[in-house]
Amino acid sequence: MTKIYGIQKAVNNISFEIEPSEIVGFMGPNGAGKSTTMKMLTCYIPPTSGEAKVCGLDVSDQSIQVRKHVGYLPEHNPLYLDMYVKEYLAFAAGLGGVKNVNERVDEVIALTHLGKEKHKKIGQLSRGYRQRVGLAQAIIHDPDVLILDEPTSGLDPNQVMEIRDLIKNLGSNKTIMLSTHIMQEVEAICSRVIIIDKGVIVADDKLENLRNRSEGKWLVRVQFASVVSGDELKKIQGLLELTALGNNTWRLAGDNMQFRQAVSQFALSSNLEVTELVSEKDSMESIFRQLTGHVDNL
Amino acid sequence: MWTIYKKEIRSFLSSLIAYMVMLVFLGATGLFMWVIKGNSVFDLGLASMQVMFEMAPFIFIFLISAITMRSFSEEKRLGTLETLTTRPVSDLGIILGKYFAGVSLLLISLLPTLVYYYSLSKLGQTEGNLDTGAMWGSYFGLVMLGMAYTAMGVFSSAITDNQIVALISSMALGFFFYVVLGMMGDISVLDAIGKSLEWFSLQYHYDSMSRGVLDTRDILYMLSFSALFIGCTKIVFESRKW
Numbered sequence: 001m002t003k004i005y006g007i008q009k010a011v012n013n014i015s016f017e018i019e020p021s022e023i024v025g026f027m028g029p030n031g032a033g034k035s036t037t038m039k040m041l042t043c044y045i046p047p048t049s050g051e052a053k054v055c056g057l058d059v060s061d062q063s064i065q066v067r068k069h070v071g072y073l074p075e076h077n078p079l080y081l082d083m084y085v086k087e088y089l090a091f092a093a094g095l096g097g098v099k100n101v102n103e104r105v106d107e108v109i110a111l112t113h114l115g116k117e118k119h120k121k122i123g124q125l126s127r128g129y130r131q132r133v134g135l136a137q138a139i140i141h142d143p144d145v146l147i148l149d150e151p152t153s154g155l156d157p158n159q160v161m162e163i164r165d166l167i168k169n170l171g172s173n174k175t176i177m178l179s180t181h182i183m184q185e186v187e188a189i190c191s192r193v194i195i196i197d198k199g200v201i202v203a204d205d206k207l208e209n210l211r212n213r214s215e216g217k218w219l220v221r222v223q224f225a226s227v228v229s230g231d232e233l234k235k236i237q238g239l240l241e242l243t244a245l246g247n248n249t250w251r252l253a254g255d256n257m258q259f260r261q262a263v264s265q266f267a268l269s270s271n272l273e274v275t276e277l278v279s280e281k282d283s284m285e286s287i288f289r290q291l292t293g294h295v296d297n298l
Numbered sequence: 299m300w301t302i303y304k305k306e307i308r309s310f311l312s313s314l315i316a317y318m319v320m321l322v323f324l325g326a327t328g329l330f331m332w333v334i335k336g337n338s339v340f341d342l343g344l345a346s347m348q349v350m351f352e353m354a355p356f357i358f359i360f361l362i363s364a365i366t367m368r369s370f371s372e373e374k375r376l377g378t379l380e381t382l383t384t385r386p387v388s389d390l391g392i393i394l395g396k397y398f399a400g401v402s403l404l405l406i407s408l409l410p411t412l413v414y415y416y417s418l419s420k421l422g423q424t425e426g427n428l429d430t431g432a433m434w435g436s437y438f439g440l441v442m443l444g445m446a447y448t449a450m451g452v453f454s455s456a457i458t459d460n461q462i463v464a465l466i467s468s469m470a471l472g473f474f475f476y477v478v479l480g481m482m483g484d485i486s487v488l489d490a491i492g493k494s495l496e497w498f499s500l501q502y503h504y505d506s507m508s509r510g511v512l513d514t515r516d517i518l519y520m521l522s523f524s525a526l527f528i529g530c531t532k533i534v535f536e537s538r539k540w
Contacts, residue, residue, distance in 0.1 A: 039380075042384040043383075043384060044380055044383060044384050044538070045538060045539055046539050064386050064387075064388065065386075067384055067385055067386040067387075068386045070384070072380075072381065072384045074377065074380045074381060074384075076377060078376050078377030078378045078379075078380060078381060079376070079378065080309070080376065080378055081376070082309065082312070082313070083309070087308070091301060091305045092381075092385070094300075094301030094304075095301050095302070095382070095385040095386070095387055096385060096386065097386060137381065141386075
């Protein structure tokens with residue numbers, strides 16, 4: 001499907017399919033078209049061309065049907081700040097066509113651990129709790145598909161962990177698509193990742209496969225106290241590549257897991273004082289950077 | 299639709315606006331009817347609510363605009379329109395829910411004025427000697443007029459995410475359709491054109507209903523006026539999809 005805003009192509013001819021009860025991470029730099037894609041899937045805006053189907057239902061022709069099957073948490077999590085938590089969830093349940101509104105509201109409150117806050121106004125809640133309310137309203141009509149736009153942005157690390165756990169728990173019987181630009185998040189909860197950049201899909205694969213792309217390369221950043229020549233460093237066992245980062249700092253790529261030890265061994269044996277030695281194991285991060293065009297020359 | 303209706307009524311009643319609107323409306327009509335010299339019931343010596351029905355359309359222009367200004371602009375500003383429109387509810391359902399909530403609030407604020415009616419009928423030289431037909435006609439006309447104003451207000455609210463802009467444009471629309479078009483017939487230069495333009499004004503039809511004559515043409519006009527603006531709201535509402 002494609003979405004064109006005026007003359008700008010926000011989403012350019014992307015195509016993907018998500019299996020039932022898969023948790024998919026939707027990644028990309030800001031402005032890549034993540035939110036636009038999600039808005040199209042939730043029937044907020046129609047695609048300019050192409051078609052999107054959720055649960056086999058077309059988002060343009062069977063919009064109302066699609067919306068019954070989709071729970072959506074928009075970016076920035078908009079809420080009515082002057083409504084009470086329970087009141088708001090009952091409202092959401094009513095709109096979602098839930099039959100036993102009160103029962104379902106209590107159920108969802110328990111599920112999202114909102115018990116203590118349920119009699120407060122949404123405006124009085126902290127961001128973490130607001131995010132839970134946002135999740136609660138998204139799952140209130142028990143949808144098969146959850147679309148979450150940056151569910152953990154702007155939260156403190158504890159809250160992030162809590163929300164991730166919540167999503168993981170929910171994911172046992174739902175298809176979830178969540179957008180984020182945090183690698184750890186994808187690694188923590190997603191089984192598959194789709195990376196888009198400038199409206200085009202640049203990667204769509206299982207997490208393991210993607211990780212393997214950089215397999216056979218272990219990166220180490222090392223800083224020496226004194227000047228060291230590149231030729232000297234080439235003596236390190238298993239070295240594949242090396243890049244000078246300036247200020248006696250080098251990024252080294254090795255071919256095995258013990259490469260870091262090899263580097264420190266080398267430093268010891270050649271009497272070089274090391275001031276910093278870090279293994280850059282966050283390979284997802286570098287994959288992301290490579291794919292979305294901000295390539296560091298490794 | 300009813301879920302939205304209920305939510306709107308609730309949020310009206312839990313905000314100050316509703317009470318202020320009612321207070322101002324009752325205060326103003328009460329003053330004009332009973333207190334202010336020259337126009338009050340006691341000065342005229344007539345058991346008639348004419349004064350109230352003459353003032354109400356003008357007060358309504360302000361008050362209904364104040365009621366409806368939040369309906370869509372606030373949702374747009376908060377971004378909640380996105381959660382609302384991605385629920386299994388049709389666009390028309392959302393608009394009508396908000397519209398009828400506005401109309402209900404209008405009815406609620408009209409309700410206490412029935413006390414005036416009761417007082418008047420008690421005060422009459424012969425108790426209960428009151429032109430009841432004209433009064434109910436006027437009430438009916440006022441409700442119809444209020445519905446038309448509400449439709450304009452909801453429309454104004456849908457075109458902006460700023461409450462103040464919504465308020466002002468809604469008042470401008472009300473002023474135009476009630477006062478400006480209503481005056482057209484009095485401008486001699488315009489002659490016949492002016493007369494036909496006047497026919498399109500809310501005032502023309504409201505006055506005709508106020509006389510206590512319920513003409514289907516007037517009712518039809520008022521209803522289609524509301525429908526027109528609800529239709530426009532729907533178009534504006536769907537413009538996000540363009």
